[in-house]
Amino acid sequence: MAALLQRVDARLTFGPDDGALVASAIAGDGEAFAALVRRYDRPVYHLAYRTLRDAEEARDVAQETFFKAYRSLRTFRPDAKFSTWLFSIAYHACCDRLNRRKRFSGEELPERADSTPGPEHCVIALDEAERLRDAIAQLPEKYRVVVTLYHLQGKQYDEIARVLGLPMGTVKTHLFRAKEQLRRLLGRSMNEAR
Amino acid sequence: MKLDDDALDRALCSQPLEEPPPDLRASILARTAYRAAPPFSIGEIVAVASVVGVVLWLLVGMGPVIGSAIASAFSNVTTLLWLAAGAAVTFWLEFFTSAQPSRALARRAKGHARP
Numbered sequence: 001m002a003a004l005l006q007r008v009d010a011r012l013t014f015g016p017d018d019g020a021l022v023a024s025a026i027a028g029d030g031e032a033f034a035a036l037v038r039r040y041d042r043p044v045y046h047l048a049y050r051t052l053r054d055a056e057e058a059r060d061v062a063q064e065t066f067f068k069a070y071r072s073l074r075t076f077r078p079d080a081k082f083s084t085w086l087f088s089i090a091y092h093a094c095c096d097r098l099n100r101r102k103r104f105s106g107e108e109l110p111e112r113a114d115s116t117p118g119p120e121h122c123v124i125a126l127d128e129a130e131r132l133r134d135a136i137a138q139l140p141e142k143y144r145v146v147v148t149l150y151h152l153q154g155k156q157y158d159e160i161a162r163v164l165g166l167p168m169g170t171v172k173t174h175l176f177r178a179k180e181q182l183r184r185l186l187g188r189s190m191n192e193a194r
Numbered sequence: 195m196k197l198d199d200d201a202l203d204r205a206l207c208s209q210p211l212e213e214p215p216p217d218l219r220a221s222i223l224a225r226t227a228y229r230a231a232p233p234f235s236i237g238e239i240v241a242v243a244s245v246v247g248v249v250l251w252l253l254v255g256m257g258p259v260i261g262s263a264i265a266s267a268f269s270n271v272t273t274l275l276w277l278a279a280g281a282a283v284t285f286w287l288e289f290f291t292s293a294q295p296s297r298a299l300a301r302r303a304k305g306h307a308r309p
Contacts, residue, residue: 030227037222045214059215063222070226132205151206183197 015039018082026073033073037066040083043152044090050148051094053137061097065090087149087163098141135185143178150175 015035024032044065049058068089069076076085136147149160157175161168234242267273 025227034223034227037219037227041219041222042211042214045218046211049212055215058212059218062214062218063225066222067225128205129209132209136209147206151209154207179199179202182202186197 019078022073022076022082023078025070033070036082040086041066043083044086047087047090047145047148047152048094050136051091051141051145052097057097061090061093064093068093081159083153084159084162087152088165091145091163094145131186131189132182135182135189138185139178139181143174143181146171146174147178147182 018036018039021032021036025036041062045058045062048061048065049055052058052061065086069086076082136144139147145164146160149163153159153163157168157171161171164171166174
């Protein structure tokens with residue numbers, strides 16, 4: 001397990017550390033910020049996509065996130081973790097869009113959110129990873145985002161709590177309930193597949 | 195798929211990240227790190243805007259003062275007399291003295307100059 005988490009972390013932090021890149025970017029080195037973009041564009045897009053379940057909106061959120069980060073780079077505290085700060089900007093951008101959706105539709109998520117076929121249509125053809133992905137997509141937004149950040153940030157509950165602006169106990173509770181729901185959903189999909 | 199806690203953790207952490215649109219990175223970089231530098235720096239824009247602001251302020255604020263000063267000068271008889279004297283001297287120098295530079299030049303140009 002620890003090795004897996006290290007692998008996830010290593011995937012995100014190969015090369016100079018984030019703090020050094022941020023310092024260079026503040027000093028005017030565009031290439032340093034480009035390195036940060038290359039390092040985090042996929043995770044930020046992943047978080048936005050998992051939260052919003054809409055590729056177009058996830059793309060917009062990813063762009064908005066890096067633009068905001070670039071403009072307010074000087075406000076970044078050097079003692080903080082860059083990924084946490086960046087995910088926090090992305091998560092708040094997602095929340096804004098979800099609130100806008102609620103205002104217009106009165107629902108948490110619109111029907112157009114995910115254009116891919118739902119698990120009920122092609123559950124037999126799905127492999128385990130796809131089943132898990134679809135099960136995550138069926139979770140309520142507050143659980144889905146915790147699971148996504150758990151995937152991106154590893155077992156760093158304090159970082160997840162900082163991104164979401166929630167107490168750490170709430171994060172752990174959400175994660176526990178998310179896993180319970182995932183087990184139930186996966187169990188159901190396996191029974192249907194048999 | 196086994197549903198115990200460790201297996202679920204492993205499955206969650208080994209989930210592949212969603213593939214972003216191919217031009218996402220380029221569009222982010224174009225708006226941030228690689229965006230074209232503005233033609234003027236912020237300092238230059240602030241300096242020019244300050245100068246323009248001061249000039250406008252002077253024109254708006256001092257305009258009536260300058261106007262009334264000119265008006266009062268032209269309503270003063272002494273000033274008008276001095277201006278008339280200056281104009282008369284200029285006229286006399288131009289047309290009735292031997293130098294007559296502009297008239298002489300004009301005559302030479304027309305072929306009326308004496309040999």
